[in-house]
């Protein structure tokens with residue numbers, strides 16, 4: 284790691300920054316380093332449930348949308364692992380999440396300039412230097428040694444962290460856990476007589492289904508699911524709805540005012556929060572088969588019910604429940620709880636300390652982001668702070684979507700290079716969103 288000013292330093296190596304590194308690897312126009320605090324590449328390890336698939340087709344891999352000839356395509360991964368024929372016969376576009384994780388590990392193992400086991404502990408804006416840049420301070424986990432690196436631009440890709448409801452974070456981790464820890468605690472869960480899941484998003488249903496399958500082997504374990512949502516609703520995977528995950532729609536969304544964007548996000552709820560149709564079908568089929576086998580279902584699914592509190596009681600936990608439509612409050616006893624309460628953007632502590640007063644905000648908690656994913660500073664600058672994290676309010680429902688992340692990385696590379704290194708796909712929708720250019 285030589286001491287010079289690089290073009291880019293990427294903070295965090297999840298799929299988004301890994302995709303950026305993969306595209307940068309194939310061009311001489313932009314160079315960089317990437318730092319990741321975990322010791323190796325692994326994608327949401329607590330949720331790598333064996334039978335669960337990616338929710339986007341494999342073409343939304345790290346590079347294909349920008350560079351289908353790249354050595355880092357999912358197709359090349361299959362080819363290099365002699366898996367083309369099974370994939371061909373399997374005829375399934377949504378590949379298993381475990382396989383996708385393995386694909387990303389394979390890419391990460393080939394790229395230069397990725398450093399695992401290195402936490403970015405500070406970023407200092409050297410705006411008055413002869414060449415304005417950022418100094419990135421990195422701590423190596425194994426040794427505790429701090430190292431200093433410089434780059435003209437940084438790209439924040441620190442992803443999300445579990446969202447846990449107030450008070451529920453103080454309960455023992457192995458008894459009341461977020462879905463992000465599910466596989467780490469699964470053996471412990473299976474020893475209990477009653478597991479309750481809180482939530483009804485994709486993660487909630489995946490855990491529910493996995494435990495339902497275990498229930499056949501576990502005999503007397505009971506399973507419950509509570510959600511404050513009105514029901515177990517399906518993700519909108521219809522073709523025209525999916526056009527909201529295109530560069531065209533991002534262009535349109537970004538031009539709207541904040542209040543228009545918030546309103547648009549409300550109407551796009553079914554695109555962002557529903558359950559994959561295949562997961563729902565598997566669940567329904569499983570329950571149906573139990574009725575034909577005349578089995579006791581040992582399952583409770585309770586929508587419209589908010590969990591307002593959890594407290595330890597009788598070697599288990601008492602859930603405070605509220606059926607909001609009937610305005611009925613009651614308590615419910617369980618042994619273990621899995622919180623499928625979602626995620627929130629993760630910002631390292633230094634981010635707010637260093638940059639809160641330097642950048643522009645749309646309102647509290649929502650920074651201003653340019654179309655090219657730069658944070659807007661009060662001063663004019665040519666050394667940019669890009670972000671791949673927390674973009675829903677500025678760039679729409681596709682901000683956390685794997686397919687659109689390639690398009691995002693193309694914007695960033697082209698902006699840094701000052702030319703079109705990778706071509707941006709145009710005319711990606713049949714629908715037209717803006718009337719402004721209408722003749």
Ligand SMILES: Cc1cc2nc3c(=O)[nH]c(=O)nc-3n(C[C@H](O)[C@H](O)[C@H](O)COP(=O)(O)OP(=O)(O)OC[C@H]3O[C@@H](n4cnc5c(N)ncnc54)[C@H](O)[C@@H]3O)c2cc1C
Pocket residue numbers: 294295296297298299300301318319320321326327330336337338339401402403404440441442443486626629631671672683684685686
């Ligand atoms: C279980 C699950 C399944 C999903 N499935 C899909 C799907 O099928 N299709 C889809 O489109 N989207 C999916 N998503 C949404 C989204 O694609 C993923 O969350 C994706 O991982 C986001 O990538 P990322 O790079 O932003 O963040 P992350 O994958 O969260 O990676 C961020 C990385 O930054 C590191 N980091 C944080 N702080 C620092 C620091 N200070 N220094 C160094 N490193 C740091 C973290 O350790 C982490 O590895 C899924 C999300 C989840 C939770």
